[in-house]
Amino acid sequence: MITPEPDALEPLVRELHRQATPWLPAGQGTRLPWGAPVAADTPVVSCRMLDRLLEHAVGDFTVTVQAGMPLRDLQAALAEQGQWLALDWPWGSGADGQDSGSIGGLVARGMAAGLRQRYLGVRDQVIGLALLRADGTAARAGGKVVKNVAGYDLVRLFAGSWGSLGLITELSLRTYPLPRQRRGLWLQGGLAELERLRQKLLAAALAPELVDWWSAPLALAAGQGPQPGLLVSLASVSAAAIGAQLTEITSEAEAAGLQPQQLDSERLEAFRAVALGPGLDPANSQGQRWLLRLGVLPSQGMALLGDPALAGVPGWLEGGSGLGLAWAPAQQLPAYRVEQLRRRCQELGGALTLLEQPTGADLPAWEDAPSRPLIEAIKRQFDPSQQLARGRLPGVRPGPGRSGS
Secondary structure (H helix, E strand, C coil), rough: CCCHHHHHHHHHHHHHCCCCCCCCEEEECCCCCCCCCCCCCCCCEEEECCCCCEEHHHHHHHHECCCCCCCCHHHHHHHHCCEEEECCCCCCCCCCCCCCHHHHHHHHHHCCCHHHHHCCCHHHHHHEEECCCCCEEEEEECCCCCCCCCCCCHHHHHHCCCCCCEEEEEEEEEEEECCCCCEEEEEEEHHHHHHHHHHHHHHHCCCCCEEEEEEEEHHHCCHHHHHHCEEEEEEECHHHHHHHHHHHHHHHHHHHHCEEEECCHHHHHHHHCCCCCCCCCCCHHHHCEEEEEEECHHHHHHHHCCHHHCCCCEEEEEEECCCEEEEEEECCCCHHHHHHHHHHHHHHCCCCEEEECCCCCCCCCCCCCCHHHEEEEEEEEHHCCCCEEECCCCCCCCCCCCCCC
C-alpha cells in the first residue's frame, strides 16, 4: 500500500495516470478485500495520512474532515461537543470501533445498517466532498452547509462507488446531538407475530432508531433462545418518553404471545456488538469465510429468515429497508447454498453481494444491475482510461469485456 504525505498525493495520482497504471483508491485499508477482486499486483493508494478534523461548526451541526480520519477518532472528537455522526460501526469494527476504518472508506462503500431507520443512509449524511479524479484533477461537490443544493448531486454518486470513480479526500457531514437516553427491546416468538409488530413499529409516531431482524444463530450467539427475533433501539432526550414507549411496545408484544426483554443501554450495546461479527483479523478470516450483503423487499424479511438456504447462518436484516449481512465459515456454507441464497434474494425483490468469499469459490461479487448501461456511461465519463479499481464497478458483474475489468 502506498501512503503518500498529503502534498505528495496529487502528484502521485498524476504520475499513475501518465503511466496508464491501474490503481485502487483506499482509506485505512481495513476492508480492501471486500467486494469484487482486483488484480493482485494493483497498486493501492491510501489517504491514510489525510487524517485531520478540519472544521466542526457545532452550532450548525456540521463537520469537515479529511477522508483518511478513522471513524472511531471522529466520533470521539464529536462526543466532546455532545454530538455524533448517526452512523453504525461497519461490520467487523469490534465492540468499541477499534477497527472502524476511515470515514472516506465508509462513504465509498456506502453501506449503512440499522440506524438508517431513523437517520437514513451514509449518503444522506454527506453534504459535500473533495476528490481526486483518475487523472489527478482535484474537484469538489456539494458544500459545507446542510441546505446547499447547487450543482449536480455528485455526493450521492460517490457514496457506494467503491473507489471506481475517484479518490475521496475530504468530507463534510451532518452531525446530531448525542441522545441523552437510549434503551432497547429484544423480542422473540412466532415469525408472523414478530412481522405484525415490525409493521406497527415502523409506522409509530416516535420512530425507533432501529428495528432489526435477527436470525436464530445470531440470537443464540447473543445468549438467547435459538429463534429469530427483533432488536429494537429507542432514543430520546426524555427518559419518561422512552419508558412510556417501552411499556406500550412490551404490552403489545405480550398480548401477541411474544417474549419481550427490556434492555438498558449497556445490554443494548452488548447485543449490537454481537451483530458486528467476529472481527477483521486477516490471519483468521482471509479466504476462509463468507460475508454476504443481503437485500430483499422489507416485507419479505420474514420469508428470507425462514428460508432453508439461510439455516444455521448468523445474520441480520434492517426491518425498514430489507438490507443486512450474514456470515459463516467456509466449511459451514457450501458455495451451492450461497447461489441458492442469491436466487432467493432475487425472488424476494432484492439482491446478494459477496463481500468476502473463501479462496477458490470464484463466485461473482455482484450481478448486473438493471441500470448497468448508465453505470458504465458514468464510469467512462469519470475514468475514461479505466484505471480505477479495475474489476470493481458496483452494478456491473465482473468478467471479460466489462467496464472496469
